Amino acid sequence: MSSTVLILPGDGIGPEVMAQVRRLLDHLGGFDVREDLVGGAAYDAHGTPLTDETMAEAMAVDAVLLGAVGGPKWDTLPFADKPERGLLRLRKDMALFANLRPALVFDALAEASTLKTDLVRGLDIMIVRELTGGVYFGDPRGIEDLPNGERRGINTQVYTTHEIVRVARVAFDLARKRDSRVCSVEKANVMESGLLWREEVQALGDAEYNDVALSHMYADNCAMQLVRNPKQFDVIVTDNLFGDLLSDCAAMLTGSLGMLPSASLGAADAAGRRKALYEPVHGSAPDIAGQDKANPMACILSLSMMLRYSFDRGAEADLIEAACQDVLNAGIRTGDIVAPGMTPVGTRAMGDAVLAAM
Amino acid sequence: MSSTVLILPGDGIGPEVMAQVRRLLDHLGGFDVREDLVGGAAYDAHGTPLTDETMAEAMAVDAVLLGAVGGPKWDTLPFADKPERGLLRLRKDMALFANLRPALVFDALAEASTLKTDLVRGLDIMIVRELTGGVYFGDPRGIEDLPNGERRGINTQVYTTHEIVRVARVAFDLARKRDSRVCSVEKANVMESGLLWREEVQALGDAEYNDVALSHMYADNCAMQLVRNPKQFDVIVTDNLFGDLLSDCAAMLTGSLGMLPSASLGAADAAGRRKALYEPVHGSAPDIAGQDKANPMACILSLSMMLRYSFDRGAEADLIEAACQDVLNAGIRTGDIVAPGMTPVGTRAMGDAVLAAM
Ligand SMILES: CC(C)[C@H](C(=O)O)[C@@H](O)C(=O)O
Ligand SMILES: CC(C)[C@H](C(=O)O)[C@@H](O)C(=O)O
Numbered sequence: 268m269s270s271t272v273l274i275l276p277g278d279g280i281g282p283e284v285m286a287q288v289r290r291l292l293d294h295l296g297g298f299d300v301r302e303d304l305v306g307g308a309a310y311d312a313h314g315t316p317l318t319d320e321t322m323a324e325a326m327a328v329d330a331v332l333l334g335a336v337g338g339p340k341w342d343t344l345p346f347a348d349k350p351e352r353g354l355l356r357l358r359k360d361m362a363l364f365a366n367l368r369p370a371l372v373f374d375a376l377a378e379a380s381t382l383k384t385d386l387v388r389g390l391d392i393m394i395v396r397e398l399t400g401g402v403y404f405g406d407p408r409g410i411e412d413l414p415n416g417e418r419r420g421i422n423t424q425v426y427t428t429h430e431i432v433r434v435a436r437v438a439f440d441l442a443r444k445r446d447s448r449v450c451s452v453e454k455a456n457v458m459e460s461g462l463l464w465r466e467e468v469q470a471l472g473d474a475e476y477n478d479v480a481l482s483h484m485y486a487d488n489c490a491m492q493l494v495r496n497p498k499q500f501d502v503i504v505t506d507n508l509f510g511d512l513l514s515d516c517a518a519m520l521t522g523s524l525g526m527l528p529s530a531s532l533g534a535a536d537a538a539g540r541r542k543a544l545y546e547p548v549h550g551s552a553p554d555i556a557g558q559d560k561a562n563p564m565a566c567i568l569s570l571s572m573m574l575r576y577s578f579d580r581g582a583e584a585d586l587i588e589a590a591c592q593d594v595l596n597a598g599i600r601t602g603d604i605v606a607p608g609m610t611p612v613g614t615r616a617m618g619d620a621v622l623a624a625m
Numbered sequence: 626m627s628s629t630v631l632i633l634p635g636d637g638i639g640p641e642v643m644a645q646v647r648r649l650l651d652h653l654g655g656f657d658v659r660e661d662l663v664g665g666a667a668y669d670a671h672g673t674p675l676t677d678e679t680m681a682e683a684m685a686v687d688a689v690l691l692g693a694v695g696g697p698k699w700d701t702l703p704f705a706d707k708p709e710r711g712l713l714r715l716r717k718d719m720a721l722f723a724n725l726r727p728a729l730v731f732d733a734l735a736e737a738s739t740l741k742t743d744l745v746r747g748l749d750i751m752i753v754r755e756l757t758g759g760v761y762f763g764d765p766r767g768i769e770d771l772p773n774g775e776r777r778g779i780n781t782q783v784y785t786t787h788e789i790v791r792v793a794r795v796a797f798d799l800a801r802k803r804d805s806r807v808c809s810v811e812k813a814n815v816m817e818s819g820l821l822w823r824e825e826v827q828a829l830g831d832a833e834y835n836d837v838a839l840s841h842m843y844a845d846n847c848a849m850q851l852v853r854n855p856k857q858f859d860v861i862v863t864d865n866l867f868g869d870l871l872s873d874c875a876a877m878l879t880g881s882l883g884m885l886p887s888a889s890l891g892a893a894d895a896a897g898r899r900k901a902l903y904e905p906v907h908g909s910a911p912d913i914a915g916q917d918k919a920n921p922m923a924c925i926l927s928l929s930m931m932l933r934y935s936f937d938r939g940a941e942a943d944l945i946e947a948a949c950q951d952v953l954n955a956g957i958r959t960g961d962i963v964a965p966g967m968t969p970v971g972t973r974a975m976g977d978a979v980l981a982a983m
Binding site: 337346349355386417418421426429456458460461493495496512524 | 695704707713740741744760761763766768776777779780781782784785786812814815816819820825845848849854866869870871872874876877878882908
């Protein structure tokens with residue numbers, strides 16, 4: 268039986284970068300690939316950022332590959348219709364609680380960082396962001412009219428023991444395969460939910476991961492430390508909202524956002540299979556959409572994460588990663604990572620180069 | 626009648642840096658200065674991070690100068706006793722809703738940034754952080770036991786029209802005296818409270834500040850843009866929690882956290898006076914406390930902000946700022962900003978140098 272993959276290119280540069288991934292998938296073979304709409308594209312076609320049919324498909328396949336969602340065109344839509352709701356529903360309904368966001372500096376691109384090169388050369392952080400809880404999904408929420416004519420906006424940050432422990436476990440397990448260090452990040456000095464987070468992560472570490480060095484850091488300090496000395500981190504585990512900001516900050520430190528993939532994983536079933544969605548860290552970049560300018564590497568490397576985590580096809584994942592390295596070393600660059608002396612290419616030509624290198 | 630100032634040195638390096646400020650205050654003259662405890666120091670003496678008496682004093686004086694609070698010694702205290710609660714109570718009870726955090730690169734220190742020098746030379750951002758609302762103070766909050774033996778931690782993010790408009794007004798007014806650009810930051814794509822924030826700031830801009838260029842940015846993107854190209858910003862206005870992370874990130878970009886002051890302001894009364902608290906952006910740095918190593922400049926520049934905002938003594942504020950510049954240009958540096966060829970000095974010698982330069 269072949270592996271089933273649902274491709275959701277989404278908005279902006281999503282379709283262009285995903286087109287290159289499709290070529291690679293066809294090249295690799297053995298996949299039953301379906302394609303569907305999400306985000307603004309789904310709203311334009313169906314009046315909703317994710318149809319129930321697409322949601323059902325996502326639940327049925329072995330893995331989902333997503334491009335990007337959102338854009339100014341849909342910025343004024345009511346809250347429930349925004350492109351982002353499509354992505355958030357996928358995360359929630361598939362119960363993808365662990366979002367793995369590597370912040371990795373490719374040797375060939377160390378100069379591309381806005382940070383001084385020494386501080387980032389060889390950087391390799393793994394941020395594990397909780398993805399189905401916290402203020403993103405907590406109730407009560409909404410905007411209400413007050414008797415005095417004002418309005419009040421409410422969201423609820425909420426975490427249970429269970430939610431904290433399962434994502435912390437993912438971080439500890441990953442750390443064991445890396446440098447065995449986990450830094451857990453919250454605002455335990457200000458928020459009770461953060462204090463609970465700290466206590467539960469510490470208890471899990473004490474009980475089951477004595478071989479992993481666990482530290483705790485306030486989120487504001489973490490934002491600082493990422494800029495001051497990013498190489499101090501191995502694995503960072505944090506909640507949905509802090510993870511959103513800190514992983515983007517860390518990604519930007521690498522200087523090559525167009526290179527960074529991510530994986531969102533659910534719980535393992537009896538057979539060890541996890542529901543999973545893979546997507547580039549970058550957004551839909553509407554300003555360059557449709558111009559053959561976008562860097563497809565982040566999306567291509569998301570495919571490689573998929574091969575590794577969802578299909579146990581690690582050799583092919585290695586092959587893709589090596590091909591990307593070769594292409595970079597050969598000086599072939601899209602606009603976002605081009606530098607003097609390099610060969611500037613477009614999205615499709617970058618896809619050609621990766622395919623050729625494989 | 627002389628101006629009344631309450632000094633709260635707090636914990637860690639707080640007392641050392643504040644000692645230098647005291648010398649400057651005495652030198653300037655015209656102040657009736659009281660001193661009291663806050664944070665861990667208050668807890669150790671009185672079993673609470675802020676006594677009602679100190680709170681009453683803070684309400685009575687014209688301005689409060691605070692050093693820093695917190696440290697590992699008090700990390701395991703129950704939530705309500707933590708040093709931070711003292712600072713948070715001051716902010717809340719004095720209704721200091723607008724926290725002004727400049728991120729400024731001093732010419733003499735542009736090399737100190739971890740960012741490439743070109744990207745930060747001349748950087749001058751003003752972050753206006755909402756300080757008495759949002760998830761820091763929202764109810765319900767706390768940790769509860771669930772019937773299944775788990776625990777649940779809850780905090781509430783809540784903002785009303787009124788709270789948003791008054792802090793946005795501070796940002797717009799500041800922008801008018803600067804480059805007339807305000808960037809308002811939230812997660813309107815994910816949080817209804819952020820959507821309300823965006824709508825209310827836009828409505829105020831449309832109604833009263835057509836001369837100020839207003840833009841909106843998601844908080845994750847802002848964390849990225851600060852690292853990518855910080856000079857794109859003039860004034861940033863954001864909520865309490867995002868402001869906590871983003872202002873620390875911006876501060877660290879300058880490479881000289883030990884140089885950055887902040888002001889927290891309340892509403893103006895009929896006579897145009899505002900309750901105000903001034904404090905350095907840096908923390909209590911327990912690792913170097915009591916060793917005459919801390920940089921007193923952030924605290925000294927907080928005094929200068931106090932002279933300007935609370936006492937209309939702008940000429941003296943200018944004098945202090947010029948003296949700090951002179952000292953830096955003369956190569957006199959505490960450990961945090963020292964560089965080859967400079968003269969390393971301690972906390973007290975730095976105070977001497979600033980006094981001499983005045
Ligand atoms: C598009 C948006 C809903 C999303 C988020 O806030 O989680 C994005 O910023 C991300 O980090 O994947
Ligand atoms: C000490 C702490 C309560 C405080 C905060 O979170 O606001 C600090 O980080 C700050 O930014 O002033």
